Structure formats: C-alpha cells, structure tokens
Amino acid sequence: MTVANLKSAQEMGLTDTEYSRIKKILGRSPNYTELGLFSAMWSEHCSYKSSRKWLSKLPTEAPWVICGPGENAGVVDIGDGLALVFKMESHNHPSYIEPYQGAATGVGGILRDIFTMGARPFASLNCLRFGHEDHPKTRYLLDGVVAGIGGYGNCMGIPTVGGECTFDARYDGNILVNAMSVGVAATDGIFYARATGVDSPVVYVGSKTGRDGIHGATMASASFDEDSQDKRPTVQVGDPFTEKRLLEACLELMSSDAITGIQDMGAAGLTSSAIEMASKGEGGIELDMDLVPSREEGMTPYELMLSESQERMLMVLQPGSEDQARRVFEKWELDFSIIGRVTDSDHIVLKTGGKVAASAPVQPLADGVSYDRPWVEPPMPPQLPALPASLPAPLETLSKMLGGKDLASRRWIWEQYDHSVMADTVTGPGSDAAVIRIHSTNKAIAVTADCTPRYCMAEPKLGGTQAVAECWRNLTCVGAQPLAITDCLNFGNPEKPEVMGQFIRAIEGMSEACSALNFPVVSGNVSFYNETEDSNIPPTPQIGGVGILEDIDLRCDLALTAQCNRLLLVGGAPKHLGQSLFARNIFDGDFGPPPQVDLSLEQKNGNFVRQLIKDQLVTACHDISDGGLLVTIADMCMAGNRGITLEGEETANWLFGEDQARYILATTEDAVGIISEKALRAEVNLAEIGRVGGTRLTLNSGDAIPINTLNELHTEWFPSYTNVS
C-alpha cells in the first residue's frame, strides 16, 4: 500500500499536528487508506473537535430519558411500554451545492438514524434558512430544497408535519437545511450501535457502494469558496424507494432477536459505522473489502470506506441467524453481504485479496481530537433608534407584515409535503406544534422546531435561551407536556474567535433554559464552517422539541372556534421592540437587544396555560412570538375564520412587542371568571383584551380589516414569489 505523507494529510483536511499524532498512534507512517480513516473520523463533522468541550455543559438527563446524546438518536419514555426516538441533523453544504439531492439525502439520513434504533418514523420536520429573497440563487434553492424534502419524505410515506423557513442575506452563500424526524419504538426493542460478541458476523445491507459522496464529512467540515460548485460530485444521490425497503426490512428483522447491533452508514460511511460500533462494543472489527457490494469494478478500500452512498446499514448479527436475516433482505430485494466479524483485538483491520490493507487502533480513531479554540465575547447589538413620531396605522403595518416574506403563510411549502400519510396527523403544519396520535393508546405526541436567528445574532446567549423557551412554549400551546429536545447547532467557522464566542454563549443560554424547564437535550448535531468567503452565518441553534399529550382529547390549537367569545392575554402587556419584526419593518434592519427570557416566568405561565387546556377551559391558544400580539391574534382569526374586537391599549409596543412568556387564549364568557380566579391563585398576570366574533379584526380605534382579506394577503407572497420566471 502507498505510504501517505504530510501533503496527502493536508489535502484530506488534517493539520500538521494531527498528522504527527497519527504517526505516533500507529508507530509508523499511515498508508493512504488509514489516513483516510483518520481524516474522516477526526473531521469536525464526526469528531466534534471544536464543540465537544462545550457540548458537555448541556443537561442531558431526566427520569424519562432512556438514551441521551451519543447514539444514532435520543430516546425518551412515553409510558405504555413505548418510547420516542428523535433527532435533528443538518445537510447544509450539500443542499447549497445541489439543492434537490442535498435536501433529499438529508431527509434520508435522519430517517435512517431513527429506524436504525428500532423505531418506525412517524413525523418529520425541517428548518430552512435561505439567503435574501432577491439573491439570484434563492428561488432555485428554495424550489429544489422543498422538492427534495417532499420527494424523499413523500415516497417514504412519512408525514412532514412542520418546520420553519426564513430569508436573510446573511445566508446568501450558506443556506441551512436541517431535518428532524421522530419515531416510536417499544422500550424493550431499542437497538444500539454496538459491535459485541467476538466472531459475530458483521453484515452490510442496503444499496451498493459507489463512488459518490467520498469525503462528504470532510467537505462538511470546511468553509465554502468560489470553487465549491466543483464539489458537486461529493453530493450523494438519494433513492427513497430503496430506503423504504430498507426501513421495512430492518423493522421486520428487528422483530426477532437476530440483530445485536446496528448503525446506519451516514457521514463517513462504512468508516464511521464500523469504527463507532467497534468502539462502543469495546472491541475490534475486521472487514473484507472484497465482500462489500459495490456499484463499480475496481473500487479501492479507500473509496469503499469513504464513500457516502446512501441507504446502507451495518449490522452485527447473533451467530446462527445469518440465513434468517438474509431471507428478509432478499425478500425486499436488498443487497446482503457478510463482510466481516467482531474481534477481540482493539483494531479495525481491513483486508483485500487476503492481505491487510489497513490496520489502526479503534479507540483513538473514535475518540477523535478535541480543541479548546480561542474565543471572544460577542459584541452587543446596535441600539434601537427612537421610533419616528408618526407611524403607519397598525392595520397597515399588520398587512405589510403578514403579506411579507417574514410572516407570509408557508402553505406553498407544506402543501408539497405529504403531511397526512399514516393517517395519524391530528394537527398538521401551520400550528404552534404538530400533534400526532400514537396507535393503540389514547396519547398523542407534539413536535415543533424553533429558533430566532436575529435574536441569536444580537445576543447569542439570550438567543440560545429563547430558542429552547419558544420550543417549550409551542408544545405547551397545544396542551402537551414538553419532554426533551434535539438540537442542530449551525454556526460559522470555529477557528474564528468571534464565531467560537457565539457558539459558547449560545450553548450557555440553551443550557440554562434546558435546566430551568427540565427539558434535556437527548440528541443533536453541530454544523460548523457555515462560512463563505469570510462571511459567517448568524448563529442558528435550531431546537427540535417533543412533548406528550396523555389524553388526545385534551388538546388545543390556535383556531378560534364558534364556541369562544372572549380573548385573554397571559403574561402581562408586551412592550419590547428591540429585534422585533416591527422594528425591522420600520428601520429596515435588526436593532436593539432581543426580548429578555425570564425562565421562571416561562415556567409559571406555561404550566398555568397547560393546566387550563387540560381543564378544558380554553378553546384556542397561541403564544406571542415573531411579529407580536397583533400578529398572534391575526393568526388565530385566520385559522378559525372568525373575527376579534380588541380592547387593549394599542400602542406600537403593545401591538408589536415580542416579549416572551406570553400567550393569547380564547375562551367562553362563562370560563373567564374561573380562569381569573386560577390566575390570581397562581400569581399569573391575566388580562381580558377583546371579544371574539364577527368576520373582521377590529381595533379599539374602530379600524378594521376583514379576515378574508387577511387570509388572501397572507397566502399571496409565496405563490407570487415563486412564480416569477
């Protein structure tokens, strides 16, 4: 085998020090294949080398957590012998280079993470951050990403039930595509990525390996430059039909006890799946490269190990169950090949033609490297200028906001996703959180994904706290008890101290919120190097949360029903305009500090609202977030096609402030008294702010707008934006 040198190490993204360390570990110079293994495993993407020190500060435990970070996905107990398995992951770089396939394989990857653990996925979400709407690539990227997510998820038959999508020039050269998926499994049927049992067969199943996506993990660990389009061949091509068969075949075999360990081949393909499984099994693994199903003749061990071809799995079987397993995979017309065995050495050994092609100790490969990168305190945001003396009429501002890119209905996107397949979606996209029922129980699950990048940019710590709090609040709005989160931490280049500072502060903020709200992180992913030609994205710690409704009938949504006639505000009068969408509209930029998050107030108000929903005292509920109170109310009117007459104070601060921990509730006249008493007892700030009824949104001043008009302008932006040729 060719001996590698420092130059090849640098080409694979390793530093001089890292290369010296590899030589020390091996006691010799690595060959090219071995260097490939180290390069992939020690990449930022696989080793979390810049983030690990800080990730350890996140709370990961609660009595209901079955499995925290470190596995394919996180697992929480939901009672009745069932568990939720969920995770969010980024596919940013590939989606920018080739939007359809990049986004599609992002969905494929996250779904595999879920069913690898023995769970059937039942809900997907995605969080998309595009560049400025007028940037020449934005339409193409939006169109391709949405079609790719739909193309993969729809074919798999797993509903896409929610997510986020925003436009901002700071993502012009680096869009974000984060995909989340949630599955359900039996608590005693969870599968882990562990290679145990010396001499147990190691089996490769799924698609054949091709020369696509070689060194994808390394690509995801570098910044973009003007030659990035040349990396198109490193983007994998998705085949959802194969993945659907892989899903069914795996779940079929998992109903027996044939599988002792399983890991999907995602980033860094066969390399990371083999090494991670061996590492967690505290043993070694030996693979015969000649037995790896390949799409092309003459693939080298290096290519076979580093390929990121999709829809593949590595399993360790109970000895003796090979034939049973083979029958299942052959029925589903998938490749099945016993390519190696578990060993009691501490090495990964690759063979070809009967000879050793590579051999390296498992633990140093799996442990990776860890850096304490230098960082600086993020600067404070520019001050919010004084508001102009004369402001446009509130309803004019509302119309402009609802009809603009920030708040326009995302219907155009989610109508391209099958959100009702599996026939369990109770509340689909467009709500605070989606609600999905769980078969054979009276329970339902709530899921949402949230982050407010402009807050994170202004004050990363507060932004991190707010993202977790908003996620918790959105689950509360539908009546769910929040359980746990997954995170997808999208940041710029960690070698830049200011980016590292953003990361550290955002984690700190998240950590405080997770602890205070008893809402641990059970899985996640870090995406660094979202940088193009020196320009870094705003910090975007995307939070995906799950919650449980013990009784599906005690749920709530934001639509005003015919039964309600009173409108209540929980949490006190809003007043904070810093970083608000209102201020963005007035000043054409983001100014001032974001709204403070008082975590004890969040908890008090949230628990109060959730209990009211359980007591069936509330007919509609929606939290105040982007755009403030007036937008919240307009959302509720549009969802239920009913009007509201506001009786509040109607200053810009009150109508458009984005203060946290606030909810709008709709209820009946009879219930107002009981709710007020309860609020008094709980020391929750409650105010009656309007009447529900009619067909218009009417302000105290008498100004009014028909709900139909609101609906029309709300749904206009996306179709007209995407229709321009």
Place this chain on the structure above:
Amino acid sequence: MKAAVIVFPGSNCDRDVASALRKYASAQVKMVWHGESALPEVDFIAIPGGFAYGDYLRAGAIAARSPVMESVLKKASAGIPILGICNGFQVLTECGLLPGTLLRNRDLKFVCKTVTLKVATSDSIFTRDFDRNNMVSMPIAHNDGNYYANPETLESLTSENRIAFHYCMKDGSVNDDKSPNGSQMSIAGILSKSRRVLGMMPHPERATDLEHGSTDGKAMFTALVNELA
C-alpha cells in the same frame, strides 16, 4: 368480510387502509405481498397508496405487472370489488381495469391538502351511503393525479354514470381551472363498467376518525359491511 390489501415494495398507505377496513368494515384483513402468485379467498381487494417501485417508471406501471396482479384481474372479472386509492388508482389504470391515465399534476408539484369532492353517483357499493351531489372532504397527496382520457372515454364515463367524484369548490361548483391537479372534468374518481372497481385519488382512509378533522371517508368503509358481510 375478508379483505386483501396488496403490498408492493414502496406502498405506504397499506397499513392505513387496512386499519380503516378493520375498524369500519369489520374486515379480517390479509396483507398480500406483490410477489404472491395467488390471492386468498377474499370478498374485497384494496390497492393502497404510496410509491410502488418508487414510481420510477410511470406511476403504477411496474406494479401493474407484478405477479399478484394476474389474480387481481381474475378476481375483478369474478366481480370481487376492488378499491384503488391514489397510487392504487394509478395501478388500476395501468393494468387496464380502469380507462384513462393519471398525468403529472398541472403545476408540476406534489400537492397535499384537504379538498372538497362532489359525489357524482351513489350507484356503487363504495358510494351507496352518499347521495348524489353530496359534498365530502378528504385529503389528497400526489404527484400524478391529473386524470386524462380521450373524448370517447370521457363521454362513456359520463353517459354510463361512472364518474364517482369530481373535485369542486366550497360552494359546490366544479371549475376545471381550479381543480388541484388539472384533471379533465375535475375527475377525482371513476368506476369500472361493472361498477365493482373504483379508482380515486383522494384518501378516504385519512378521513374516517374525529382526529382526522373530517369523517366523510368513513361511509365508504361502513357501506361495505352490509354489502359484503
């Protein structure tokens, strides 16, 4: 009643329709793998939605040539009722049990939403519990639901009263320009000459329970109980 649900690789509404058949048609359901050469003794066959064979050729084209389809054709000629939903409808047109074809949606995009349908006939075992011109709501979710047939076929579908559902506006009017997928005559579902085979793009199995938001699809399953029990 005994029902078979055909499962192709890539079917993904098989479990949904089986669950609706069990719950609302009190059926004993057998899932039948596409590779089977013979169907068991059944009173009813459902061909579910999904992406059989990934829809990698024309939607439904490969599935229509699966081994099991030969016995599906035999059962059809013996008068066993067959319901094809979404991809199942595409399979039924591809195997010739229903006329016409389903083209790519007019807007060239997958479309998933709840639509309003107008029942065009109650003269079939599937629609007997509806009245003609009833308006019902059900979700659609497809890429290729744009029904197309030659003028003679459309003429005979109309004259033989074989159009089961039209897409319609909330006020009941039928407007081809506003149908969700561009179907001719806003056709959402059609019957065979024998009236024992129904193909439809909307998903009645996703509109049976209160939690679905609409229960209008339930009547299509409960109708089978008296007819086939």
